[in-house]
Amino acid sequence: MNPSDCLSGILKGYAPLVVALSGGTDSMVLLAAARKANIRVAAVAVDTGLNPAGELARARAIAMLLRVPFEVLHLDMLALEEVRTNSPRRCYVCKRAMMEAIAGWAADHGFGMVADGTNADDDPSDRPGMRALEELGVLSPFVRCRMGKEEISVLAGELGIEVIPSSSCMATRFLGHTPLSPERIERVRKAEALLRGDVRGRLRVRDMDGHAVIEADAVEYPAIRRKMKEIEALGFASVRLAGEGRER
DSSP states (O other): OOHHHHHHHHHHHHOSEEEEOOSSHHHHHHHHHHHHTTOOEEEEEEEOSOOOTTHHHHHHHHHHHHTOOEEEEEOOGGGSHHHHTTOTTHHHHHHHHHHHHHHHHHHHTTOOEEEOOOOTTOOTTTOTHHHHHHHHTOBOHHHHTTOOHHHHHHHHHHHTOOOOOOOOOGGGGBOTTOOOOHHHHHHHHHHHHHHHTTOOSOEEEEEETTEEEEEEOGGGHHHHHTTHHHHHTTTOSOEEETTSOOOO
């Protein structure tokens, strides 16, 4: 069975379902595949305060384009000590809280299953939150169908979904055990948004004890250097490219 047929069969078998829609490529492709399978589906995103710039807006836009019911749930993740202190359990605690909220919404609205965009290339050792998915019985159709990034990119093209650079929770931009605050998170979010208009591919702005360290492909360095003063003006003590000396 080819991956597309496998995916369609699983989605139909577990319908009606809710797609946990992050605004990343994987979850958007999953939602489009569910829509194509002609099943009853809704999309739910979670505003955690840790979302990268643009993700929630992108989630809303794709749900509207596909004419799928869409809901945003609001959770203050910084109210959870293990998240606020950026502890080693942060990812697990955050993912479990998100999925519990989505599962609650699904049950309240007559949906029997929650599905997410975890794919076959995702490594559980690098993603502690995957344990929460298993504990809560969240369906990961791409894993079931052994579809990784390459297969999802092909399917994205077939479904007319834009493949965007991978992203992650804003808490990953800080050193472990660094206390998180809305102000520090927003500063990094603004820095990445400022760069994203000119920088393609992978982009991360790390807050290293108040100093901004920018990770990107080397071909993007000239565009980044032109923005460094603007980034420093956001309140960073200094700005530099990863692997290079500190900017003064």
